[in-house]
Amino acid sequence: MAFSAKTPRSLIKSDLPSPIHRKLRKHKFLYISNRRKTHQISSTQPQQQLSFLNTNSLNSSDPNSHLHLLCINGKLQEALNYLDSMQELQIPLDEDTAIGMVRLCEWKRAFEEGSKVYCYVSNSSNSLSLRLGNAFLSMFVRFGKLGDAWYVFSKMVERDVFSWNVLISGYAKKGFFDEALCLYHRMLWVGFKPDVYTFPCVLRTCGAVPNLERGKEVHVHVIRFGFEADVDVINALITMYVKCGDLPKARLLFDKMARRDRISWNAIISGYFENGEYLEGIRLFFKMREHWFDPDLMTMTSVISACESLGNERLGREIHGYVIVTGMSADVSVCNSLIQMYFSLGCWETAEKVFDRMEWRDVVSWTAMISGYENNVLPDKSLDTYRMMELHGFAPDEITLASVLSACAYLGKLDMGIKLHELAKRTGFISYIIVANTLVDMYSKCKCVDKALEVFHSIPDKDVISWTAIILGLRLNNRCFEALIFFRQMKVSLKPNSVTLVSVLSACARIGGLMCGKEIHAYALRTGMALDGFLPNALLDMYVRCGRMGPAWNQFNSQKKDVSAWNILLTGYAQRGQGKLAVEFFNRMIKSNVSPDEITFIPLLCACSKSEMVTEGLKYFNSMELKYGVTPNLKHYACVVDLLGCAGQLEEAYEFIQEMPIKPDAAIWGALLNACRIHRQVELGEFAAQRIFESDRRSVGYYVLLCNLYANSGKWDEVAKVRKMMKDNGLVIDPGCSWVEVKGKIHAFLSGDDFHPQINEINALLEGIYEKMRVAGLGGPKCDSMDGVEISKAEIFCGHSERLAVAFGLINTVPGTPIWVTKNLYMCQSCHSTIKFISKIVRREISVRDTEEFHHFKDGICSCGDVEILRKALTNTTSERN
Numbered sequence: 001m002a003f004s005a006k007t008p009r010s011l012i013k014s015d016l017p018s019p020i021h022r023k024l025r026k027h028k029f030l031y032i033s034n035r036r037k038t039h040q041i042s043s044t045q046p047q048q049q050l051s052f053l054n055t056n057s058l059n060s061s062d063p064n065s066h067l068h069l070l071c072i073n074g075k076l077q078e079a080l081n082y083l084d085s086m087q088e089l090q091i092p093l094d095e096d097t098a099i100g101m102v103r104l105c106e107w108k109r110a111f112e113e114g115s116k117v118y119c120y121v122s123n124s125s126n127s128l129s130l131r132l133g134n135a136f137l138s139m140f141v142r143f144g145k146l147g148d149a150w151y152v153f154s155k156m157v158e159r160d161v162f163s164w165n166v167l168i169s170g171y172a173k174k175g176f177f178d179e180a181l182c183l184y185h186r187m188l189w190v191g192f193k194p195d196v197y198t199f200p201c202v203l204r205t206c207g208a209v210p211n212l213e214r215g216k217e218v219h220v221h222v223i224r225f226g227f228e229a230d231v232d233v234i235n236a237l238i239t240m241y242v243k244c245g246d247l248p249k250a251r252l253l254f255d256k257m258a259r260r261d262r263i264s265w266n267a268i269i270s271g272y273f274e275n276g277e278y279l280e281g282i283r284l285f286f287k288m289r290e291h292w293f294d295p296d297l298m299t300m301t302s303v304i305s306a307c308e309s310l311g312n313e314r315l316g317r318e319i320h321g322y323v324i325v326t327g328m329s330a331d332v333s334v335c336n337s338l339i340q341m342y343f344s345l346g347c348w349e350t351a352e353k354v355f356d357r358m359e360w361r362d363v364v365s366w367t368a369m370i371s372g373y374e375n376n377v378l379p380d381k382s383l384d385t386y387r388m389m390e391l392h393g394f395a396p397d398e399i400t401l402a403s404v405l406s407a408c409a410y411l412g413k414l415d416m417g418i419k420l421h422e423l424a425k426r427t428g429f430i431s432y433i434i435v436a437n438t439l440v441d442m443y444s445k446c447k448c449v450d451k452a453l454e455v456f457h458s459i460p461d462k463d464v465i466s467w468t469a470i471i472l473g474l475r476l477n478n479r480c481f482e483a484l485i486f487f488r489q490m491k492v493s494l495k496p497n498s499v500t501l502v503s504v505l506s507a508c509a510r511i512g513g514l515m516c517g518k519e520i521h522a523y524a525l526r527t528g529m530a531l532d533g534f535l536p537n538a539l540l541d542m543y544v545r546c547g548r549m550g551p552a553w554n555q556f557n558s559q560k561k562d563v564s565a566w567n568i569l570l571t572g573y574a575q576r577g578q579g580k581l582a583v584e585f586f587n588r589m590i591k592s593n594v595s596p597d598e599i600t601f602i603p604l605l606c607a608c609s610k611s612e613m614v615t616e617g618l619k620y621f622n623s624m625e626l627k628y629g630v631t632p633n634l635k636h637y638a639c640v641v642d643l644l645g646c647a648g649q650l651e652e653a654y655e656f657i658q659e660m661p662i663k664p665d666a667a668i669w670g671a672l673l674n675a676c677r678i679h680r681q682v683e684l685g686e687f688a689a690q691r692i693f694e695s696d697r698r699s700v701g702y703y704v705l706l707c708n709l710y711a712n713s714g715k716w717d718e719v720a721k722v723r724k725m726m727k728d729n730g731l732v733i734d735p736g737c738s739w740v741e742v743k744g745k746i747h748a749f750l751s752g753d754d755f756h757p758q759i760n761e762i763n764a765l766l767e768g769i770y771e772k773m774r775v776a777g778l779g780g781p782k783c784d785s786m787d788g789v790e791i792s793k794a795e796i797f798c799g800h801s802e803r804l805a806v807a808f809g810l811i812n813t814v815p816g817t818p819i820w821v822t823k824n825l826y827m828c829q830s831c832h833s834t835i836k837f838i839s840k841i842v843r844r845e846i847s848v849r850d851t852e853e854f855h856h857f858k859d860g861i862c863s864c865g866d867v868e869i870l871r872k873a874l875t876n877t878t879s880e881r882n
């Protein structure tokens with residue numbers, strides 16, 4: 001069959017719009033261009049005309065066979081030029097040559113050129129022959145141009161099962177599963193009998209949906225059309241059942257197979273892996289070798305991943321040995337799987353060995369190393385490897401970027417994080433949500449929460465991880481109030497996961513948002529997440545930090561009691577200064593056969609310190625290593641300094657520091673400074689401060705302590721000097737902020753907040769209380785109009801915001817209801833005595849949690865036992881009181 005240029009060229013009539021249409025028109029225009037007119041040549045004498053027209057290559061006797069030769073030799077451009085000449089000379093193209101052209105275009109992935117060939121052909125004929133049609137069909141399907149393929153299909157006068165197969169597989173490959181299945185049914189309906197190629201394709205589609213019902217239907221067709229013995233078809237059936245989760249059915253088919261090939265084995269083995277039955281899969285893998293089937297690379301990579309999922313190091317190493325013996329260890333993908341496996345088993349050194357021995361590596365290998373280090377908490381190595389990767393000229397992909405960004409977040413490397421952000425923007429990887437989410441996390445952890453918010457808002461389709469990252473970021477940067485608002489917004493469109501809930505609970509714990517915390521608890525119970533991951537302990541922590549020991553105990557009793565759970569409750573006792581209870585609780589923990597860890601001893605020692613149980617505290621400290629095998633670290637030493645110092649044994653504390661086996665850090669000297677503040681030992685305090693500022697000039701807390709030391713001793717010049725030092729160093733103290741929960745809603749009060757709608761009411765109430773205190777002879781509580789020096793004494797850094805919160809609570813709740821306030825700074829003496837007084841006259845229980853401890857006021861007494869006040873009274877020789 002030939003296509004003559006002389007046949008009338010009518011436009012293809014079709015109801016199907018096709019992209020080819022446009023090209024067709026364009027080409028028609030080219031075809032009748034004046035070039036053709038200038039070379040009016042008769043097609044009866046092609047050879048002669050051709051040789052005169054051009055080129056040295058046209059010396060063949062038959063242009064069609066010459067063109068065919070060019071196609072076979074893969075000379076696409078030459079072939080196209082030649083075709084142009086042939087067209088101009090109106091030499092008909094024969095079918096075989098046309099097919100050769102199409103195959104060449106398909107082979108060279110040349111879509112534009114392929115369309116051009118199609119235009120030539122369809123210009124010369126209205127209908128397509130079967131063979132040529134099929135060639136075009138498979139070319140367009142290969143290019144993913146389903147519209148064009150469909151158009152060709154509709155133009156074919158005659159079709160065979162191949163045509164149908166190609167079209168069905170085209171739709172299936174593009175993810176149009178319903179359309180593919182629909183085409184399959186049409187094919188049956190018009191009377192075509194499916195062949196060995198049809199079934200695998202259709203079955204793959206059923207597995208991809210996955211649709212077990214349709215799959216079973218196709219299984220029936222397999223039997224009806226007699227393909228039950230065909231290995232390829234049965235393999236496809238096995239895979240379909242596996243993907244649809246019907247493992248028993250897949251196994252039955254596999255067991256009944258009279259003849260199996262390697263694909264059958266791979267299908268059933270990976271089927272077990274995919275459905276989480278790793279052991280059975282591995283068992284079959286060994287059986288496969290017994291049956292003398294050599295596993296291929298695909299089998300090996302999936303077996304290695306299974307060892308990873310099983311967490312079985314011994315098996316993993318055995319498989320590694322097998323891979324080496326069979327020579328498959330030279331394969332990149334096998335090595336990449338091995339690296340991933342070793343990292344996931346925590347054997348990062350072996351992973352390094354595999355990587356070092358690789359002859360050549362791809363971006364996946366590098367990324368496996370970078371993310372492996374990152375997951376094994378070796379962020380430094382992760383960054384080093386990334387630098388090496390860059391040196392080796394590999395460009396990162398989205399996974400690499402996300403892993404490196406996580407490492408930056410961990411190390412607080414903001415400058416590198418910013419560079420990676422730039423790179424992500426440049427390369428377009430920022431559009432990957434995994435990259436954007438890690439950027440949010442990186443900026444949050446590097447304390448640039450506003451930048452994190454900017455990235456977050458730029459994500460078009462935020463997922464649960466994006467929201468969780470920003471909520472956690474706000475929490476980490478002490479913007480808990482906003483964290484709760486974001487959580488509410490998130491819930492409108494997405495279902496939070498347990499990590500989100502843990503982050504929100506942490507925010508609730510921080511600002512005392514009990515109602516919000518309880519809501520989350522209820523939500524976790526409703527959705528069955530209450531026992532997921534860290535959630536039980538996060539709930540426990542929330543109750544403890546909100547001061548609700550009752551519900552905390554209920555939660556403790558309903559969950560898995562790991563060492564963290566015990567530590568959280570122990571911290572609760574420590575924050576209340578309940579040393580005796582803490583010790584009792586610790587003994588109970590030992591009796592329950594829970595081994596204490598490093599963290600356990602911190603609240604325990606802290607509780608002893610608050611209750612001035614010096615002997616007990618020292619006893620526990622000394623038994624840490626001997627009895628419990630926990631080596632004391634700097635934090636424990638700081639606790640002991642605090643224990644001795646707060647009890648007034650400053651000399652002993654100082655000696656203790658000097659005898660420490662490790663170099664004391666700023667926190668140790670800070671504990672001594674704090675003790676000196678309480679006991680007004682200016683000289684030793686100044687010495688401690690000097691030691692602190694040698695290593696840490698950025699922590700505001702130490703400056704505040706020093707200021708308070710001077711203020712307590714009346715050294716106002718020195719206070720001014722320290723404050724200037726802070727200013728020079730660009731340090732600012734967080735503004736005082738208190739939160740109070742009223743009717744489930746949290747209200748925040750900043751120090752000196754004059755803009756609150758109820759501020760006049762609040763101030764009036766406080767004035768009334770101050771008046772009553774003066775009448776009662778407790779002149780101490782300062783109203784702001786009092787003597788400036790007096791006010792600024794010990795409370796220069798308090799801000800007194802808790803008074804506003806308490807007053808607001810009194811105004812807006814029913815008499816008798818307790819009031820719970822949370823504060824971001826320490827509560828000052830003056831606020832302490834004012835709230836004590838309030839609790840007496842209004843007969844309300846008032847709780848204030850500051851950064852260090854809980855103050856539970858009832859009938860004019862505070863649960864903290866006024867330890868500090870007593871200490872003050874004992875050591876105070878001046879007439880400061882009243």
Ligand SMILES: [Zn+2]
Pocket residue numbers: 795798799800801827828829830831832
């Ligand atoms: Zn205050």
Ligand SMILES: [Zn+2]
Pocket residue numbers: 832854855856862863864865866
């Ligand atoms: Zn108190």
